[in-house]
Amino acid sequence: MKVESVVIVINNLMGKQQYGEARDIIQKEWKRITEPLNFHLLGSEAKELVKVIARENQDKDFSLLSEKEKRILNLLNEAVRDVKLPYAKKIFFEHKELFDQGHAQKWLTADAKFMCYAWDKNA
Structure with missing residues (x-):
């Protein structure tokens, strides 16, 4: 799937408040979504979710729990x-x-x- 399509899907899910599904897609497409040009295409809520996921990935205690x-x-x-x-x-x-x-x-x-x-x- 093209990255533009992924961004549209994520933005739509965020608009529908389906944060779990949006999180799953962001995590699957992490490398492509976090590229500066693609990150810029995300809506404000989606950008915040990406930032939260990035902080979680850096927190060692967070990754210790399933x-x-x-x-x-x-x-x-x-x-x-x-x-x-x-x-x-x-x-x-x-x-x-x-x-x-x-x-x-x-x-x-x-x-x-x-x-x-x-x-x-x-x-």
Whole structure:
């Protein structure tokens, strides 16, 4: 696919707020998308997403976690935020070894860290 077509697809996905699909395409086409002439063709939201992905690629802690582990951490953050504490507690104990890792702690919100600490002390 021509790079111009890829840029159009990415911009359309960003406009439709389909960020996951846009991220997948950006990662697959990383070398071509990050070339200055092609980067210039991206919309402002797509450019920001490329910058976020670039920062993630440089962060060593970010690459230590799999996509599944990142989803689990975000799920716990959301459950604590929405005060679904029994569900959050279940997630914590099902994946306790993940939450014990130092680099995983950086993904948790302050509230989620507090709840994990409390559950860990009561266990």
